[in-house]
Amino acid sequence: MKPDTLLTHMGRKSPYYSGTVNPPPFRASTVTFDTLADLEAAQGDHLNSFYYGRIGTPTTMALEEAVAAIEGGERTIAVPSGLAAIAGTLAALTEPGDHILVSDSVYGPTRTFCQDVLRKNGVTIEYFHPLLGDELQVLFKPNTRLVFCETPGSLTFEMQDIPAIAKVAHERGALVVADDTWASPIFFRPFEKGVDVSIQAATKYIVGHSDAMLGTITTNEELFHKIKTSIVKFGYSVGSEEAYLGLRGLRTLAARMKMHEANALKVAHWLQQREEVHAVLHPALPEHPGHAIFERDFLGSSGLFGLILEPFTEEAMRVMIDGLELFSQGFSWGGFESLILYTTPGITRTTHVWNAEGPTLRLHIGLEDPDDLIADLAAGFERLNAMMY
Numbered sequence: 001m002k003p004d005t006l007l008t009h010m011g012r013k014s015p016y017y018s019g020t021v022n023p024p025p026f027r028a029s030t031v032t033f034d035t036l037a038d039l040e041a042a043q044g045d046h047l048n049s050f051y052y053g054r055i056g057t058p059t060t061m062a063l064e065e066a067v068a069a070i071e072g073g074e075r076t077i078a079v080p081s082g083l084a085a086i087a088g089t090l091a092a093l094t095e096p097g098d099h100i101l102v103s104d105s106v107y108g109p110t111r112t113f114c115q116d117v118l119r120k121n122g123v124t125i126e127y128f129h130p131l132l133g134d135e136l137q138v139l140f141k142p143n144t145r146l147v148f149c150e151t152p153g154s155l156t157f158e159m160q161d162i163p164a165i166a167k168v169a170h171e172r173g174a175l176v177v178a179d180d181t182w183a184s185p186i187f188f189r190p191f192e193k194g195v196d197v198s199i200q201a202a203t204k205y206i207v208g209h210s211d212a213m214l215g216t217i218t219t220n221e222e223l224f225h226k227i228k229t230s231i232v233k234f235g236y237s238v239g240s241e242e243a244y245l246g247l248r249g250l251r252t253l254a255a256r257m258k259m260h261e262a263n264a265l266k267v268a269h270w271l272q273q274r275e276e277v278h279a280v281l282h283p284a285l286p287e288h289p290g291h292a293i294f295e296r297d298f299l300g301s302s303g304l305f306g307l308i309l310e311p312f313t314e315e316a317m318r319v320m321i322d323g324l325e326l327f328s329q330g331f332s333w334g335g336f337e338s339l340i341l342y343t344t345p346g347i348t349r350t351t352h353v354w355n356a357e358g359p360t361l362r363l364h365i366g367l368e369d370p371d372d373l374i375a376d377l378a379a380g381f382e383r384l385n386a387m388m389y
């Protein structure tokens, strides 16, 4: 089945649902069994059966089945947030004494988890420049367990060469874990590019309406077992409403992604023509340094990209963004609404200096009419210029 068909049909067929189109949110803590034999049977297969509310319900399992199919992996684990997916995966796959390689442009809280939790657990973390591909081999040690990637990079949108990274990692017996939230499962096929574990902050495009926190970990059967066993020990549990909203979001994911893509490209092209703009950090633009990798590895682009202004003062930039009417300022993108965020990537980069010519912004282009968004930004540039001249 093609992706659009999978999105419509997966996770819907179960004797539990009595023919309803949508799997209902199963609210459950205890699951009762008629006999000890029934209880023992469920216990023996507790990672796959409806055994205890914390471990999974028919609603979370429906979501997991659907996400696994659309990601192209064997199994998915639903967790309470994108960060829980990252933390749960890294905790499950590392042990004291291990060394891991982490891209320097990962999502900030991923880095904080590495610094404040993994390090304390005896794992050595080495950050690498996001543009390293084959060259990454010199950083491997005998105890390098995994490479953590995120492409395009958080805030700065560098494209990583995942197939090259996967080749070096696999030759050395290391795994590749990738945060694939930017493209959603619609525009990137992680397992065809060599990724072993694909993470989605489902809070973003999968839920798609800015009203639930959710994460997914998708992988093969063997790693599923290892990661799920660990997740169960931590007690991470997904609420049934959240799983329901994730499933509901999936049904329209492809339609929304195509609209985010088209709207964002229209706004990005307009921004490229503006003299207030130093650079548009959008990998689908031919001028982007990672465009060749984008063309080779991705099926499309999402609504999120960066912008470096000319050297306007921070004060002028504040007046510009504070006066926007259609763009709100907020962190969690991927909903139907447009967002703008002033970002400071320089403070977290350690393998290179991020020294932008002017203020750096991140835009999420929603499902509004892009002409209205452009008019809002144009008025913003007028405010910006009025502050300067």
Ligand SMILES: *Cc1c(COP(=O)(O)O)cnc(C)c1O
Pocket (backbone or CB within 6 Å): 080, 081, 082, 083, 084, 107, 150, 154, 179, 181, 182, 201, 202, 203, 204, 213, 214, 215, 332
């Ligand atoms: C938002 C985000 C996360 C974290 O997701 P939450 O659901 O907010 O915990 C992880 N990775 C990326 C790339 C994100 O944008």
